[in-house]
Amino acid sequence: MPAVKSHTADLAARLVDEAGRLLAREGAAALTLRRLATASGTSTMAVYTLYGDKQGLLRAMYAAGFERLGAALRAAADAHDDPLEALIALGHAYRDTALVNPHLYDLMFGAAVPGFVPDEHAKAVADAAYQPLVDAVARCLAAGQFSGTPAERIALYLWSVSHGMVSLELAGHLPAGDPGAAYVEAMVYAGLPFIARAG
Amino acid sequence: MPAVKSHTADLAARLVDEAGRLLAREGAAALTLRRLATASGTSTMAVYTLYGDKQGLLRAMYAAGFERLGAALRAAADAHDDPLEALIALGHAYRDTALVNPHLYDLMFGAAVPGFVPDEHAKAVADAAYQPLVDAVARCLAAGQFSGTPAERIALYLWSVSHGMVSLELAGHLPAGDPGAAYVEAMVYAGLPFIARAG
DNA sequence: AAGCTAACTATAACAACGTTACAGAAGTTC
DNA sequence: GAACTTCTGTAACGTTGTTATAGTTAGCTT
Known part of the structure; x- marks a missing residue:
């Protein structure tokens, strides 16, 4: 699978945006990294390279x-x-x-x-x-x-x-x-x- | 292992009590059914027979x-x-x-x-x-x-x-x-x- | 009183979660 | 053009809530 540089600041913003939508529509229980990754068209690793872990993403939100x-x-x-x-x-x-x-x-x-x-x-x-x-x-x-x-x-x-x-x-x-x-x-x-x- | 009838109302109260202590000391992340079961000297099934599921226990709490x-x-x-x-x-x-x-x-x-x-x-x-x-x-x-x-x-x-x-x-x-x-x-x-x- | 039935409890397995190790591809440098 | 570094996706690990399974006990029936 190709590894074109996609974990940019743009993706970081889109992740927070998509996570907010997920949280708003289905609550905290539905905010999983796998769902967020597929909804954002990337893998769960994006959260780790951009925010460290899920806590980091939550802090950004x-x-x-x-x-x-x-x-x-x-x-x-x-x-x-x-x-x-x-x-x-x-x-x-x-x-x-x-x-x-x-x-x-x-x-x-x-x-x-x-x-x-x-x-x-x-x-x-x-x-x-x-x-x-x-x-x-x-x-x-x-x-x-x-x-x-x-x-x-x-x-x-x-x-x-x-x-x-x-x-x-x-x-x-x-x-x-x-x-x-x-x-x-x-x-x-x-x-x-x-x-x-x-x- | 014996199956002596222990899921009584007394155990139901003790579960809520122990769960409250666990929640108070270590927060919601530490409130798992397995930890609660071992702390209360029973199995995770007690929660299901007495409260239906974890949500039922939380409602009782x-x-x-x-x-x-x-x-x-x-x-x-x-x-x-x-x-x-x-x-x-x-x-x-x-x-x-x-x-x-x-x-x-x-x-x-x-x-x-x-x-x-x-x-x-x-x-x-x-x-x-x-x-x-x-x-x-x-x-x-x-x-x-x-x-x-x-x-x-x-x-x-x-x-x-x-x-x-x-x-x-x-x-x-x-x-x-x-x-x-x-x-x-x-x-x-x-x-x-x-x-x-x-x- | 003995046997059968029904209820109840513990163990083990399942899907899904956050996280981490692994491995391979793209970009960089000489 | 080759070696190296960096970065990304896949797969595996431990743990979670939940469910299926199997074994044991209590109570009713005759």
């Missing part, structure tokens, strides 16, 4: 997921001039991104794959994705909306509420027939002003 | 985890007369329970094991565990602490904040050196009064 999340958040925030509206839009964008690929969301936050642990670089990417939220809160503070609490703390609170709400929705713990979007919005609205007052 | 969580919440709430203090105690108890066995928490909320999906019975147990929180909020409402928002909605909000915060802490997204307990408490304090005002 983890980082890609957070980069996509960060981009979505940034786009949502930039679409609104009013800082409070931007904050609400961030909540919606966060939920939408999670719901588009729940299994990827599980990989990013839960332990979707047994032995998986993100390395420091991956975690740094994750925390960078969360930055647009801090910026939006800072804009609110600059506009005099709230005061007395540092932006990082308010942003962390908002992240907790959004993540908690989305997680419960994905796990099926939200009351039936009650759209999660309304919850997220209500909670963001509800918690924000007081946080500022609480200090 | 899921239900047991939520029952334990519900008991811990109830105990925490009952330990305080003041309804607001009971609410704070609930937040701490929730976090403590999650941190004692993070992998079990992942199984309960994330997708710690690839193909796992809880059945309706298991989900009912989960929602029952959440009832002490609703009760505590209702006591606060009865005491005139808040008004204008149904207890279920406030409780759901508190659950979201607590779960979100604990999840972020477990995933390593909380600022270093900042104990999660303080966060949970601050957030519960911060969000509660306003929720009532927001309606």
Whole structure:
């Protein structure tokens, strides 16, 4: 069999892309190296030469997921001039991104794959994705909306509420027939002003 | 080898117990049927006769985890007369329970094991565990602490904040050196009064 | 009370997984 | 043009969940 040089950076990107599609459509149990290899038109060795092992591929998927999340958040925030509206839009964008690929969301936050642990670089990417939220809160503070609490703390609170709400929705713990979007919005609205007052 | 009847209800309980210990100590990757069987002094078939398959065992662990969580919440709430203090105690108890066995928490909320999906019975147990929180909020409402928002909605909000915060802490997204307990408490304090005002 | 039937348990085999060793082909260098 | 290095696909290994098989025990029937 020929051995034409095919394990390039292009294939590396296509592997992560195809793995994400596989994960989205059939879940973590279907994400096997053999299936990924045949779907990508290569052999299982490609994962080993390009990512070391399956964990390396998962780390790349983890980082890609957070980069996509960060981009979505940034786009949502930039679409609104009013800082409070931007904050609400961030909540919606966060939920939408999670719901588009729940299994990827599980990989990013839960332990979707047994032995998986993100390395420091991956975690740094994750925390960078969360930055647009801090910026939006800072804009609110600059506009005099709230005061007395540092932006990082308010942003962390908002992240907790959004993540908690989305997680419960994905796990099926939200009351039936009650759209999660309304919850997220209500909670963001509800918690924000007081946080500022609480200090 | 003798086939003395040993797959009794007692063994069923011991299997879940041992599986929980294995999950807590070494994570989901170490929870294999062979290891569980030898650790429990039986064969892998015990799981199949008693629980159908591995999924059945996981469902039992899921239900047991939520029952334990519900008991811990109830105990925490009952330990305080003041309804607001009971609410704070609930937040701490929730976090403590999650941190004692993070992998079990992942199984309960994330997708710690690839193909796992809880059945309706298991989900009912989960929602029952959440009832002490609703009760505590209702006591606060009865005491005139808040008004204008149904207890279920406030409780759901508190659950979201607590779960979100604990999840972020477990995933390593909380600022270093900042104990999660303080966060949970601050957030519960911060969000509660306003929720009532927001309606 | 003895024998038959049905249920239950352990061993062994099977397909599939992640991973590693092996071997052969393409590209590089003198 | 030949030797060498690098890289890719195939095959094998150990382990997983699961299933088939075979042997043993308990309980009912007569």
